[in-house]
Every structure is written in C-alpha cells, then in structure tokens.
Amino acid sequence: MRPKRLDPKSGCAVELTLSIIGGVWKPLLLFHVLTGKKRFMELTRLIPSATQRMLTLQLRELETDGLIIRHVYAEVPPRVEYEATALARTLAPVMLSLREWGERYRADQQHLPPMEVHCDATPVLSKRKASARNVQSEKLAPPAN
Numbered sequence: 001m002r003p004k005r006l007d008p009k010s011g012c013a014v015e016l017t018l019s020i021i022g023g024v025w026k027p028l029l030l031f032h033v034l035t036g037k038k039r040f041m042e043l044t045r046l047i048p049s050a051t052q053r054m055l056t057l058q059l060r061e062l063e064t065d066g067l068i069i070r071h072v073y074a075e076v077p078p079r080v081e082y083e084a085t086a087l088a089r090t091l092a093p094v095m096l097s098l099r100e101w102g103e104r105y106r107a108d109q110q111h112l113p114p115m116e117v118h119c120d121a122t123p124v125l126s127k128r129k130a131s132a133r134n135v136q137s138e139k140l141a142p143p144a145n
Helices: 013-021 026-034 040-046 052-064 092-108 122-140
Strands: 068-073 079-084
Touching: 013 026, 026 040, 026 052, 026 068, 026 079, 026 092, 040 052, 040 079, 052 068
Parallel strands: none
Antiparallel strands: 068 079
16 A cells, blocks of 8 residues: 555645545445444445455554544454544535536446445435534524514
C-alpha cells in the first residue's frame, strides 16, 4: 500500500479526503458500515470480489483514521464487529451522492439499466432526510414573539 498523504502537496482538501477514503474498497466498506454494525464475514459477503486480506488492511486503515471502531468480543470463536464513528457518519451525504452519481452515469453515459441494489443505505438516507427536514423547518419557521 502506498503511504497516505495527510499533508496534501496540492494544497487542496480534496486530495486529503481522497487519501483517507480513496481506493476500491474503503468507500464500499464505509457505505456498508454506515448502515449499522457489521461483522467481518458480513462485509466479505457484501463485497465478494475483495479478498479477506485486502478488506482487513482497508478496515485497519479506516480504524487508524478514526472512521470506524473495531469491537472484539472474547468469545469462541472470536467475534469482531465494525461500527462507523461520528466522524464517519458526517461522510454519509458524500457517500449517498457518490452512489447517486454512479447511478446517473450508468443510465446516461453507459445507457444501461439500473443496477440491482447492493449498497442500500435506507437507514442512513432516512435519518439524513429527517434531520435535513428538521433543519429546513427551523429555518422556515417564523420567529416566536
């Protein structure tokens, strides 16, 4: 793996962001963990084309960067769960936008039918829409006198 560039040479925060969440598997791992706690084998089933070793490495990097929390339970067999941190949850709108952009690109540029949903973030989406509605209603409400 190449080292992360936490001090972007371009001076652009996009470079820093992509250094942290970039790659083939990190965005998918984040997307799945944002919907709730996931066990390692759940993640391997959700992302079957990734090797277990690569998922382990990517999960470790996400943990080091403070985006996921790894819970290890002292059981036989050992149980490990991954959970999104509050910092990772701030990425939910970005991840949903990436998914929507990919769906539009597939339809408009590739002229392909919609994909079967493998990255459903309904719980995340509904929470985000509800909080956005609350913020909007607070902005639109007349001040109380």
